[in-house]
Amino acid sequence: MNIGDVAKQAGLPAKTIRYYEDIGLIKPLRDTNGYRAFRPSDVHKLVFLARSRALGFTIEDCRALLALWEDQDRASADVRAIAKEHLSQIETKIADLESMRSTLSDLVRDCAGDSRPDCPILQKLENFPAGQTQ
Amino acid sequence: MNIGDVAKQAGLPAKTIRYYEDIGLIKPLRDTNGYRAFRPSDVHKLVFLARSRALGFTIEDCRALLALWEDQDRASADVRAIAKEHLSQIETKIADLESMRSTLSDLVRDCAGDSRPDCPILQKLENFPAGQTQ
DNA sequence: CTTGACCCTCCAGTGACTAGAACCCCCATA
DNA sequence: TATGGGGGTTCTAGTCACTGGAGGGTCAAG
Structure with a gap:
């Protein structure tokens, strides 16, 4: 093929x-x-x-999963460990994104979005505490 | 400094x-x-x-926001547009991740995680419909 | 004078592709 | 027989937003 x-x-x-x-x-x-x-x-x-x-498994996760998939004698627990680790990474990402969403939607809500030069979004970007995730 | x-x-x-x-x-x-x-x-x-x-703004978003920040005559609406677009991207990502999470947590739940070689996670990875986001 | 903390530039690597150039191969049609 | 189109191949370089490391210069204190 x-x-x-x-x-x-x-x-x-x-x-x-x-x-x-x-x-x-x-x-x-x-x-x-x-x-x-x-x-x-x-x-x-x-x-x-x-x-x-x-x-959302990384390539290296995939490599490990493939190896386990091909191994007749693998333990179910090995696969589960990879999946659980990945799941917890996904959950962290979701939490991060939700905190971004809430901050951002507050900003957008407070912004008139008109033609005046004073913009609460930019003001907040100067003033809210930094140091979040990415 | x-x-x-x-x-x-x-x-x-x-x-x-x-x-x-x-x-x-x-x-x-x-x-x-x-x-x-x-x-x-x-x-x-x-x-x-x-x-x-x-x-979570991209560097190019930041460049645009900085320019607007420095521009005394900018319109509030320009900033709002960038923020809204970014917000909707965040929401898409969250939805994607949530769908991954739900599939993955089903898989993990169904997996005994013991030393037997039959693993429902690998079986599902062979069989569930593909074609999701990344 | 030496030590250690700081600063500099430049190069290479990350992850997971993706774009594009320049080329080869094969089949159907004019 | 030419030619056009749609495959295939390799290779390089680009993406994003940094990060690590080598190999060096600068500065203040002891």
Whole structure:
């Protein structure tokens, strides 16, 4: 199977698939003309990768998950540990973003948004306490 | 004022401040020894930048906000537009992360986390519909 | 005079791609 | 047979917002 078809099946851009080969996540064979020749197992892995990435796992998480996925003797707990760690990172991010949202929506609410030069948003950006997350 | 003191005042690493100079956000003077010499207005700008960045504005947003901040004749509406756009991006991100969280926490909940090799997380990563945000 | 804290520049790396250039390969049509 | 289009290939460099490190200069105190 060529890269274009695989890209459709996995829902990933061809560029991304080449990149995944570069960094060693997949190792497709090659045809005599140099084209990548994807086996069903490669496609399967790419689908797995697409889904894991969509859930926000990092590439290194994905690498670990793939290794566990391929290991018949892995412990369920190993996978769970990765997922739990990731989940807690997601929860931290959500909390950060919610605090940003609340500050920002206060600012926007207080701003008349007219043509006068005095803007409460800029005033608050000068004055509210800094040092939040990113 | 030297960069170390400014860093403390603004709550930014010195490296970041140098970077902000590199990309033209600030233009501190120089002492004869080559050290950056920050005026109060530079410090003020850096505080503003730290706060805007803490609220998740991109550097380019910050550049625009700084320009408006310095422009006596700006319209309040311009600032509000940037803030509103940013707010809606934050809200999209939160929604994305919440959908990740709900899927992931389902997965984690269903996983015994023991030493058996069958793991529902990996099974679901093979099977649930892909194509979410990132 | 030395030590240690501070400052400087420049280069490279991060994560996860993405854009683009310059090229090769294959098939169908005129 | 040319040619056009749609694949494929490699390579380099760019993205964003820093961050780390090497290798050095400056300054104040002891």
